[in-house]
Amino acid sequence: MSGKLIFAYINVRKEFLIHVVQYIRQDEKYIQGINITNGDNGQFRTYRKDRIIAKFDNELDANLYDLADNLDHAIDVLESTIPRLQSKSAAFNTFDIHFTGFRKADKERLIKLAEEKKLTVRQSVTLNLQLLCVGYNASIKKIEKAQGMGISIMNESDFLNFLETGEMLLGE
Template identity: 45%
Template sequence: MSEQICVYRNNEGFVSVQSLRNTSHNEPYIQGWCKKFKAPRTLRIERIINTFDILQDANDYLNNFDPDEIVSPSQRKALSASTFDVHFTGFKKADKTQLTEIAKANGMTVRGEVTKNLNLLCYGYNAGQKKLEKALDQGCIILNEPQFIALIETGEIPEE
Protein backbone atom coordinates (compact mmCIF):
# COMPACT_ATOMS: atom_id res chain seq x y z
CA MET A 1 0.00 0.00 0.00
CA SER A 2 1.62 3.28 -1.11
CA GLU A 3 1.76 6.16 1.32
CA GLN A 4 2.39 9.86 0.62
CA ILE A 5 3.87 11.65 3.65
CA CYS A 6 4.40 15.40 3.50
CA VAL A 7 4.51 18.68 5.36
CA TYR A 8 1.70 20.82 3.97
CA ARG A 9 0.51 24.43 4.28
CA ASN A 10 -3.24 24.89 3.82
CA ASN A 11 -4.94 27.99 2.39
CA GLU A 12 -5.13 29.56 5.87
CA GLY A 13 -1.37 29.18 6.39
CA PHE A 14 -1.59 26.30 8.88
CA VAL A 15 1.33 23.88 8.48
CA SER A 16 0.85 20.20 9.33
CA VAL A 17 2.06 16.70 8.57
CA GLN A 18 -0.20 14.82 6.15
CA SER A 19 -0.09 11.08 5.56
CA LEU A 20 -2.25 9.75 2.72
CA ARG A 21 -2.68 6.16 1.53
CA ASN A 22 -3.86 4.93 -1.85
CA THR A 23 -3.14 8.27 -3.45
CA SER A 24 -4.18 9.45 -6.88
CA HIS A 25 -2.70 12.46 -8.64
CA ASN A 26 -4.73 14.89 -10.70
CA GLU A 27 -2.84 18.11 -11.39
CA PRO A 28 -2.97 20.29 -9.39
CA TYR A 29 -4.23 17.94 -6.63
CA ILE A 30 -3.34 14.75 -4.81
CA GLN A 31 -6.06 12.77 -3.03
CA GLY A 32 -5.84 9.82 -0.70
CA TRP A 33 -7.19 8.19 2.43
CA CYS A 34 -6.21 9.87 5.70
CA LYS A 35 -6.09 7.32 8.51
CA LYS A 36 -6.04 10.05 11.18
CA PHE A 37 -9.37 11.55 10.06
CA LYS A 38 -10.78 8.32 8.57
CA ALA A 39 -11.78 10.20 5.43
CA PRO A 40 -10.42 11.15 2.01
CA ARG A 41 -8.12 14.19 1.92
CA THR A 42 -7.30 16.34 -1.07
CA LEU A 43 -4.21 18.53 -1.13
CA ARG A 44 -2.97 21.11 -3.61
CA ILE A 45 0.40 19.87 -4.87
CA GLU A 46 1.81 23.41 -4.92
CA ARG A 47 1.21 23.71 -1.16
CA ILE A 48 3.31 20.67 -0.27
CA ILE A 49 6.39 22.00 1.46
CA ASN A 50 8.42 18.79 1.62
CA THR A 51 7.87 15.04 1.19
CA PHE A 52 9.19 12.17 3.31
CA ASP A 53 9.48 8.39 3.32
CA ILE A 54 9.03 8.08 7.09
CA LEU A 55 6.35 9.74 9.22
CA GLN A 56 8.82 10.47 12.04
CA ASP A 57 11.06 12.40 9.63
CA ALA A 58 8.09 14.58 8.65
CA ASN A 59 7.25 15.23 12.31
CA ASP A 60 10.89 16.11 13.06
CA TYR A 61 10.93 18.50 10.10
CA LEU A 62 7.72 20.16 11.30
CA ASN A 63 9.12 20.59 14.82
CA ASN A 64 12.14 22.44 13.37
CA PHE A 65 10.19 24.21 10.66
CA ASP A 66 11.20 27.74 9.62
CA PRO A 67 8.32 29.46 7.78
CA ASP A 68 10.77 31.81 6.05
CA GLU A 69 12.14 28.84 4.06
CA ILE A 70 8.89 28.62 2.10
CA VAL A 71 8.69 29.95 -1.43
CA SER A 72 5.81 32.40 -1.78
CA PRO A 73 2.86 31.40 -3.98
CA SER A 74 3.73 34.15 -6.47
CA GLN A 75 7.16 32.56 -6.98
CA ARG A 76 5.75 29.09 -7.67
CA LYS A 77 5.46 27.64 -11.12
CA ALA A 78 2.18 28.44 -12.85
CA LEU A 79 -0.36 25.63 -13.08
CA SER A 80 -0.48 23.51 -16.20
CA ALA A 81 -2.46 24.98 -19.08
CA SER A 82 -4.22 21.68 -19.73
CA THR A 83 -7.95 21.45 -19.13
CA PHE A 84 -9.42 20.56 -15.77
CA ASP A 85 -12.39 18.29 -16.52
CA VAL A 86 -15.31 18.00 -14.09
CA HIS A 87 -18.52 15.98 -14.12
CA PHE A 88 -21.61 16.57 -11.95
CA THR A 89 -23.87 13.68 -10.99
CA GLY A 90 -26.81 13.10 -8.65
CA PHE A 91 -28.17 16.66 -8.71
CA LYS A 92 -31.54 18.16 -9.62
CA LYS A 93 -31.44 19.78 -13.05
CA ALA A 94 -31.45 23.36 -11.73
CA ASP A 95 -28.65 22.63 -9.25
CA LYS A 96 -26.56 20.91 -11.91
CA THR A 97 -27.05 23.86 -14.27
CA GLN A 98 -25.89 26.28 -11.56
CA LEU A 99 -22.82 24.16 -10.74
CA THR A 100 -21.99 23.86 -14.44
CA GLU A 101 -22.05 27.64 -14.79
CA ILE A 102 -19.79 28.05 -11.76
CA ALA A 103 -17.32 25.48 -13.12
CA LYS A 104 -17.20 27.07 -16.57
CA ALA A 105 -16.78 30.55 -15.08
CA ASN A 106 -13.71 29.20 -13.28
CA GLY A 107 -12.07 27.75 -16.38
CA MET A 108 -13.14 24.13 -15.95
CA THR A 109 -14.37 21.91 -18.77
CA VAL A 110 -17.67 20.24 -17.86
CA ARG A 111 -18.11 16.70 -19.14
CA GLY A 112 -21.43 14.91 -19.56
CA GLU A 113 -20.09 11.58 -18.29
CA VAL A 114 -17.12 9.99 -16.57
CA THR A 115 -14.36 10.08 -19.17
CA LYS A 116 -10.81 8.71 -19.07
CA ASN A 117 -9.38 12.22 -18.66
CA LEU A 118 -11.80 13.34 -15.95
CA ASN A 119 -10.09 15.17 -13.08
CA LEU A 120 -12.98 15.70 -10.69
CA LEU A 121 -16.41 14.20 -10.05
CA CYS A 122 -18.81 16.27 -7.94
CA TYR A 123 -21.68 14.22 -6.56
CA GLY A 124 -25.09 15.09 -5.14
CA TYR A 125 -27.66 13.29 -3.00
CA ASN A 126 -28.79 11.00 -5.83
CA ALA A 127 -25.43 9.90 -7.28
CA GLY A 128 -25.17 6.37 -8.58
CA GLN A 129 -22.71 4.02 -6.92
CA LYS A 130 -21.42 2.61 -10.21
CA LYS A 131 -20.52 6.06 -11.52
CA LEU A 132 -18.70 6.90 -8.29
CA GLU A 133 -16.82 3.58 -8.43
CA LYS A 134 -15.83 4.16 -12.06
CA ALA A 135 -14.47 7.61 -11.22
CA LEU A 136 -12.58 6.24 -8.21
CA ASP A 137 -11.09 3.45 -10.32
CA GLN A 138 -9.81 6.07 -12.76
CA GLY A 139 -8.17 8.10 -9.98
CA CYS A 140 -10.58 11.05 -10.13
CA ILE A 141 -10.97 13.43 -7.24
CA ILE A 142 -14.41 12.86 -5.70
CA LEU A 143 -16.12 15.82 -3.99
CA ASN A 144 -19.54 16.69 -2.67
CA GLU A 145 -21.13 20.06 -3.46
CA PRO A 146 -19.86 21.99 -0.38
CA GLN A 147 -16.32 20.74 -1.06
CA PHE A 148 -16.60 21.80 -4.71
CA ILE A 149 -17.76 25.30 -3.73
CA ALA A 150 -14.89 25.56 -1.22
CA LEU A 151 -12.50 24.48 -3.97
CA ILE A 152 -13.76 27.28 -6.21
CA GLU A 153 -13.62 29.89 -3.42
CA THR A 154 -10.27 28.98 -1.85
CA GLY A 155 -8.46 26.73 -4.29
CA GLU A 156 -8.40 24.04 -1.61
CA ILE A 157 -10.77 21.32 -0.52
CA PRO A 158 -11.72 21.73 3.14
CA GLU A 159 -10.33 19.24 5.62
CA GLU A 160 -13.60 18.89 7.53
Template identity: 40%
Template sequence: MDTAVFLYCNAKGIVKHYHIADISQDEEYIQGICLDSGDLKTFRQDRVISHHSSPEEAEQAMNAMLESGELVPYVPKPRPWETFDVCFTGYTKAEKEELSIKAEAAGLTVRKDVTVHLNLLCCGKRAGPSKIKKSREKGILILSTSQFLEFIETGEIPVDDNAVND
Protein backbone atom coordinates in the same frame (compact mmCIF):
# COMPACT_ATOMS: atom_id res chain seq x y z
CA MET B 1 -1.42 -2.18 1.56
CA ASP B 2 0.23 0.67 -0.32
CA THR B 3 0.54 3.68 2.02
CA ALA B 4 2.33 7.02 2.19
CA VAL B 5 3.37 9.15 5.16
CA PHE B 6 4.40 12.76 4.61
CA LEU B 7 4.55 16.28 5.99
CA TYR B 8 2.28 18.66 4.10
CA CYS B 9 1.78 22.44 4.03
CA ASN B 10 -1.77 23.42 3.07
CA ALA B 11 -2.88 26.67 1.39
CA LYS B 12 -3.25 28.36 4.78
CA GLY B 13 0.37 27.60 5.72
CA ILE B 14 -0.57 24.90 8.24
CA VAL B 15 1.87 21.99 8.36
CA LYS B 16 0.59 18.55 9.37
CA HIS B 17 1.61 14.98 8.83
CA TYR B 18 -0.67 12.59 6.94
CA HIS B 19 -0.82 8.82 6.58
CA ILE B 20 -2.86 7.72 3.56
CA ALA B 21 -3.71 4.44 1.81
CA ASP B 22 -5.45 3.39 -1.40
CA ILE B 23 -3.36 5.96 -3.25
CA SER B 24 -3.91 7.38 -6.72
CA GLN B 25 -1.63 10.10 -8.02
CA ASP B 26 -0.36 12.03 -10.99
CA GLU B 27 2.27 14.74 -11.43
CA GLU B 28 0.16 17.35 -9.64
CA TYR B 29 -1.95 15.55 -7.02
CA ILE B 30 -1.93 12.62 -4.64
CA GLN B 31 -5.24 11.31 -3.35
CA GLY B 32 -6.01 8.59 -0.85
CA ILE B 33 -7.89 7.50 2.23
CA CYS B 34 -6.57 9.19 5.38
CA LEU B 35 -5.90 6.42 7.90
CA ASP B 36 -6.59 8.76 10.85
CA SER B 37 -10.02 10.02 9.74
CA GLY B 38 -11.10 7.49 7.12
CA ASP B 39 -11.85 10.34 4.69
CA LEU B 40 -10.77 10.67 1.08
CA LYS B 41 -8.19 13.50 0.90
CA THR B 42 -6.45 15.26 -1.98
CA PHE B 43 -3.00 16.84 -1.74
CA ARG B 44 -0.92 18.93 -4.15
CA GLN B 45 2.40 17.22 -4.85
CA ASP B 46 4.29 20.54 -4.70
CA ARG B 47 3.14 21.08 -1.10
CA VAL B 48 4.59 17.81 0.25
CA ILE B 49 7.54 18.81 2.42
CA SER B 50 9.03 15.37 3.10
CA HIS B 51 8.18 11.66 2.99
CA HIS B 52 8.60 9.38 6.02
CA SER B 53 8.40 5.70 6.90
CA SER B 54 5.91 6.11 9.78
CA PRO B 55 3.57 8.72 11.29
CA GLU B 56 5.79 8.80 14.39
CA GLU B 57 8.85 9.60 12.26
CA ALA B 58 6.92 12.34 10.43
CA GLU B 59 5.78 13.88 13.71
CA GLN B 60 9.34 13.79 15.09
CA ALA B 61 10.63 15.47 11.92
CA MET B 62 7.94 18.14 12.12
CA ASN B 63 8.68 18.83 15.80
CA ALA B 64 12.42 19.01 15.12
CA MET B 65 11.84 21.47 12.28
CA LEU B 66 9.58 23.62 14.45
CA GLU B 67 12.04 23.61 17.37
CA SER B 68 14.97 24.55 15.15
CA GLY B 69 13.01 27.23 13.32
CA GLU B 70 13.72 25.55 9.97
CA LEU B 71 10.10 25.15 9.06
CA VAL B 72 8.99 27.97 6.80
CA PRO B 73 5.61 27.15 5.30
CA TYR B 74 5.61 27.05 1.51
CA VAL B 75 2.38 28.52 0.18
CA PRO B 76 2.56 28.98 -3.59
CA LYS B 77 -0.05 31.02 -5.38
CA PRO B 78 -2.88 29.09 -7.01
CA ARG B 79 -2.24 27.91 -10.53
CA PRO B 80 -4.76 28.95 -13.16
CA TRP B 81 -6.02 26.14 -15.37
CA GLU B 82 -6.09 26.21 -19.15
CA THR B 83 -8.67 23.48 -19.60
CA PHE B 84 -10.33 21.64 -16.79
CA ASP B 85 -13.24 19.19 -17.10
CA VAL B 86 -15.65 18.57 -14.22
CA CYS B 87 -18.57 16.18 -13.74
CA PHE B 88 -21.27 16.57 -11.07
CA THR B 89 -22.95 13.52 -9.53
CA GLY B 90 -25.37 12.99 -6.66
CA TYR B 91 -27.26 16.27 -7.07
CA THR B 92 -30.81 17.29 -7.92
CA LYS B 93 -31.31 18.77 -11.39
CA ALA B 94 -31.49 22.30 -9.93
CA GLU B 95 -28.34 21.83 -7.82
CA LYS B 96 -26.42 20.42 -10.79
CA GLU B 97 -27.56 23.33 -12.97
CA GLU B 98 -26.44 25.88 -10.36
CA LEU B 99 -23.02 24.20 -9.98
CA SER B 100 -22.64 23.93 -13.76
CA ILE B 101 -23.23 27.68 -14.12
CA LYS B 102 -20.58 28.40 -11.49
CA ALA B 103 -18.13 25.98 -13.11
CA GLU B 104 -18.59 27.45 -16.59
CA ALA B 105 -18.25 30.99 -15.20
CA ALA B 106 -14.88 29.89 -13.75
CA GLY B 107 -13.77 28.62 -17.18
CA LEU B 108 -14.33 24.91 -16.53
CA THR B 109 -15.92 22.48 -18.98
CA VAL B 110 -18.85 20.50 -17.56
CA ARG B 111 -19.10 16.83 -18.59
CA LYS B 112 -21.97 14.39 -18.01
CA ASP B 113 -19.87 11.28 -17.38
CA VAL B 114 -16.48 10.05 -16.23
CA THR B 115 -14.18 10.10 -19.27
CA VAL B 116 -10.44 9.98 -19.88
CA HIS B 117 -10.40 13.78 -20.17
CA LEU B 118 -12.17 14.40 -16.86
CA ASN B 119 -10.10 16.20 -14.21
CA LEU B 120 -12.60 16.41 -11.36
CA LEU B 121 -15.66 14.60 -10.03
CA CYS B 122 -17.77 16.72 -7.67
CA CYS B 123 -20.00 14.58 -5.43
CA GLY B 124 -23.27 15.51 -3.79
CA LYS B 125 -25.07 13.71 -0.96
CA ARG B 126 -26.61 11.12 -3.28
CA ALA B 127 -23.46 10.22 -5.22
CA GLY B 128 -23.37 6.57 -6.20
CA PRO B 129 -20.31 4.37 -5.77
CA SER B 130 -19.83 3.50 -9.46
CA LYS B 131 -18.77 6.97 -10.65
CA ILE B 132 -16.59 7.39 -7.58
CA LYS B 133 -14.90 4.03 -8.15
CA LYS B 134 -14.43 4.70 -11.87
CA SER B 135 -12.92 8.12 -11.07
CA ARG B 136 -10.53 6.69 -8.46
CA GLU B 137 -9.36 4.05 -10.96
CA LYS B 138 -8.60 6.77 -13.51
CA GLY B 139 -6.85 9.02 -10.96
CA ILE B 140 -9.52 11.71 -11.23
CA LEU B 141 -9.82 14.12 -8.31
CA ILE B 142 -12.96 13.74 -6.21
CA LEU B 143 -14.29 16.71 -4.25
CA SER B 144 -17.29 17.57 -2.12
CA THR B 145 -19.48 20.55 -2.94
CA SER B 146 -17.74 22.85 -0.45
CA GLN B 147 -14.31 21.74 -1.68
CA PHE B 148 -15.37 22.43 -5.27
CA LEU B 149 -16.69 25.90 -4.43
CA GLU B 150 -13.44 26.75 -2.64
CA PHE B 151 -11.49 25.36 -5.59
CA ILE B 152 -13.22 27.61 -8.14
CA GLU B 153 -12.86 30.59 -5.81
CA THR B 154 -9.19 30.12 -4.89
CA GLY B 155 -7.70 27.66 -7.39
CA GLU B 156 -6.68 25.48 -4.43
CA ILE B 157 -7.99 22.03 -3.56
CA PRO B 158 -8.76 22.21 0.16
CA VAL B 159 -7.39 19.30 2.18
CA ASP B 160 -9.04 19.71 5.56
CA ASP B 161 -12.67 19.51 4.49
CA ASN B 162 -13.59 16.11 5.93
CA ALA B 163 -16.87 15.53 4.14
CA VAL B 164 -16.72 13.95 0.70
CA ASN B 165 -20.49 14.18 0.23
CA ASP B 166 -21.63 17.43 1.82
Protein backbone atom coordinates in the same frame (compact mmCIF):
# COMPACT_ATOMS: atom_id res chain seq x y z
CA MET C 1 4.97 2.69 -3.53
CA SER C 2 3.27 2.17 -0.19
CA GLY C 3 3.72 3.06 3.45
CA LYS C 4 3.46 6.34 5.28
CA LEU C 5 4.18 9.76 3.86
CA ILE C 6 4.99 12.54 6.31
CA PHE C 7 5.11 16.09 5.03
CA ALA C 8 4.65 19.77 5.86
CA TYR C 9 1.79 21.27 3.87
CA ILE C 10 0.33 24.73 3.39
CA ASN C 11 -3.19 25.18 2.07
CA VAL C 12 -4.73 28.16 0.31
CA ARG C 13 -6.04 29.48 3.65
CA LYS C 14 -2.39 29.80 4.73
CA GLU C 15 -2.86 27.02 7.29
CA PHE C 16 0.34 25.11 7.85
CA LEU C 17 0.17 21.54 9.15
CA ILE C 18 2.23 18.41 9.32
CA HIS C 19 0.33 15.53 7.68
CA VAL C 20 0.85 11.81 8.13
CA VAL C 21 -0.80 9.92 5.30
CA GLN C 22 -1.07 6.23 4.63
CA TYR C 23 -0.15 6.26 0.95
CA ILE C 24 -2.71 5.16 -1.60
CA ARG C 25 -1.71 6.62 -4.99
CA GLN C 26 -0.25 9.63 -6.72
CA ASP C 27 0.04 11.25 -10.11
CA GLU C 28 2.10 14.21 -11.29
CA LYS C 29 -0.07 16.75 -9.40
CA TYR C 30 -1.70 14.95 -6.45
CA ILE C 31 -1.08 12.53 -3.61
CA GLN C 32 -4.12 10.66 -2.32
CA GLY C 33 -4.23 8.69 0.87
CA ILE C 34 -5.79 8.06 4.25
CA ASN C 35 -4.95 10.89 6.67
CA ILE C 36 -3.73 9.35 9.94
CA THR C 37 -2.65 12.63 11.55
CA ASN C 38 -3.69 13.18 15.19
CA GLY C 39 -7.36 12.29 15.37
CA ASP C 40 -8.09 12.49 11.63
CA ASN C 41 -7.81 8.72 11.25
CA GLY C 42 -9.52 7.29 8.26
CA GLN C 43 -10.25 10.46 6.29
CA PHE C 44 -9.39 10.06 2.60
CA ARG C 45 -7.64 13.20 1.38
CA THR C 46 -6.10 14.51 -1.79
CA TYR C 47 -3.11 16.85 -1.49
CA ARG C 48 -1.55 19.04 -4.15
CA LYS C 49 2.12 18.14 -4.52
CA ASP C 50 3.05 21.75 -5.23
CA ARG C 51 1.86 22.77 -1.74
CA ILE C 52 4.20 20.39 0.09
CA ILE C 53 6.84 22.43 1.93
CA ALA C 54 9.02 19.57 3.17
CA LYS C 55 9.00 15.77 3.43
CA PHE C 56 10.23 13.82 6.44
CA ASP C 57 11.56 10.33 7.09
CA ASN C 58 9.80 10.03 10.44
CA GLU C 59 7.37 11.83 12.75
CA LEU C 60 10.15 12.97 15.11
CA ASP C 61 11.85 14.91 12.30
CA ALA C 62 8.47 16.41 11.39
CA ASN C 63 7.88 17.52 14.98
CA LEU C 64 11.29 19.20 15.03
CA TYR C 65 10.55 21.15 11.84
CA ASP C 66 10.38 24.86 12.63
CA LEU C 67 7.97 26.75 10.38
CA ALA C 68 9.31 30.09 11.60
CA ASP C 69 12.72 29.24 10.14
CA ASN C 70 11.08 28.23 6.86
CA LEU C 71 8.27 30.80 6.61
CA ASP C 72 9.65 32.54 3.52
CA HIS C 73 9.81 29.20 1.71
CA ALA C 74 6.22 28.35 2.77
CA ILE C 75 4.95 31.70 1.48
CA ASP C 76 6.82 31.22 -1.80
CA VAL C 77 5.21 27.78 -2.21
CA LEU C 78 1.76 29.19 -1.51
CA GLU C 79 2.16 32.11 -3.90
CA SER C 80 3.50 29.89 -6.65
CA THR C 81 0.44 27.62 -6.43
CA ILE C 82 -2.20 30.32 -6.73
CA PRO C 83 -3.58 30.07 -10.27
CA ARG C 84 -2.44 32.80 -12.64
CA LEU C 85 -4.56 34.07 -15.50
CA GLN C 86 -3.35 32.68 -18.79
CA SER C 87 -3.68 34.41 -22.10
CA LYS C 88 -6.23 32.93 -24.47
CA SER C 89 -3.45 32.00 -26.86
CA ALA C 90 -1.55 30.00 -24.22
CA ALA C 91 -1.87 26.25 -24.60
CA PHE C 92 -3.03 24.54 -21.43
CA ASN C 93 -4.76 21.37 -20.36
CA THR C 94 -8.33 21.54 -19.15
CA PHE C 95 -9.73 20.28 -15.87
CA ASP C 96 -12.93 18.48 -16.85
CA ILE C 97 -15.91 18.02 -14.51
CA HIS C 98 -19.39 16.58 -14.84
CA PHE C 99 -22.34 17.21 -12.50
CA THR C 100 -25.03 14.58 -12.00
CA GLY C 101 -27.97 14.03 -9.68
CA PHE C 102 -28.75 17.70 -8.94
CA ARG C 103 -31.93 19.71 -9.34
CA LYS C 104 -31.79 21.93 -12.42
CA ALA C 105 -31.23 25.20 -10.49
CA ASP C 106 -28.51 23.65 -8.30
CA LYS C 107 -26.75 22.17 -11.33
CA GLU C 108 -26.84 25.52 -13.14
CA ARG C 109 -25.37 27.26 -10.06
CA LEU C 110 -22.56 24.68 -9.78
CA ILE C 111 -21.80 24.87 -13.50
CA LYS C 112 -21.52 28.66 -13.23
CA LEU C 113 -19.11 28.35 -10.28
CA ALA C 114 -17.02 25.79 -12.17
CA GLU C 115 -16.85 27.92 -15.30
CA GLU C 116 -15.84 30.99 -13.25
CA LYS C 117 -12.83 28.94 -12.08
CA LYS C 118 -12.05 28.00 -15.71
CA LEU C 119 -13.06 24.34 -15.32
CA THR C 120 -14.44 22.60 -18.40
CA VAL C 121 -17.94 21.26 -17.77
CA ARG C 122 -18.75 18.08 -19.67
CA GLN C 123 -22.23 16.72 -20.39
CA SER C 124 -21.31 13.11 -19.59
CA VAL C 125 -18.64 10.90 -18.04
CA THR C 126 -15.83 11.08 -20.61
CA LEU C 127 -12.39 9.55 -20.96
CA ASN C 128 -10.56 12.74 -19.94
CA LEU C 129 -12.86 13.64 -17.04
CA GLN C 130 -11.01 14.40 -13.79
CA LEU C 131 -13.96 14.92 -11.47
CA LEU C 132 -17.54 13.72 -11.09
CA CYS C 133 -19.63 15.82 -8.70
CA VAL C 134 -22.66 13.88 -7.47
CA GLY C 135 -25.94 15.08 -6.00
CA TYR C 136 -28.70 13.35 -4.07
CA ASN C 137 -30.12 11.67 -7.18
CA ALA C 138 -26.92 10.61 -8.93
CA SER C 139 -26.99 7.80 -11.44
CA ILE C 140 -25.41 4.61 -10.11
CA LYS C 141 -24.30 3.77 -13.66
CA LYS C 142 -22.40 7.07 -13.97
CA ILE C 143 -20.78 6.56 -10.57
CA GLU C 144 -19.71 3.01 -11.44
CA LYS C 145 -18.41 4.13 -14.85
CA ALA C 146 -16.39 6.94 -13.23
CA GLN C 147 -15.01 4.57 -10.57
CA GLY C 148 -13.97 2.11 -13.27
CA MET C 149 -12.13 4.90 -15.09
CA GLY C 150 -10.33 6.09 -11.93
CA ILE C 151 -12.16 9.45 -11.87
CA SER C 152 -12.36 11.28 -8.55
CA ILE C 153 -15.91 11.52 -7.19
CA MET C 154 -17.14 14.09 -4.68
CA ASN C 155 -20.31 15.66 -3.37
CA GLU C 156 -21.33 19.34 -3.55
CA SER C 157 -19.75 20.45 -0.28
CA ASP C 158 -16.44 18.78 -1.21
CA PHE C 159 -16.61 20.48 -4.62
CA LEU C 160 -17.14 23.90 -3.03
CA ASN C 161 -14.15 23.25 -0.75
CA PHE C 162 -12.13 22.24 -3.82
CA LEU C 163 -12.99 25.52 -5.56
CA GLU C 164 -11.94 27.49 -2.49
CA THR C 165 -8.76 25.62 -1.56
CA GLY C 166 -7.70 23.49 -4.52
CA GLU C 167 -7.81 20.45 -2.22
CA MET C 168 -10.03 17.43 -2.70
CA LEU C 169 -11.55 15.91 0.43
CA LEU C 170 -12.85 12.60 -0.86
CA GLY C 171 -14.71 9.89 0.99
CA GLU C 172 -15.59 11.68 4.23
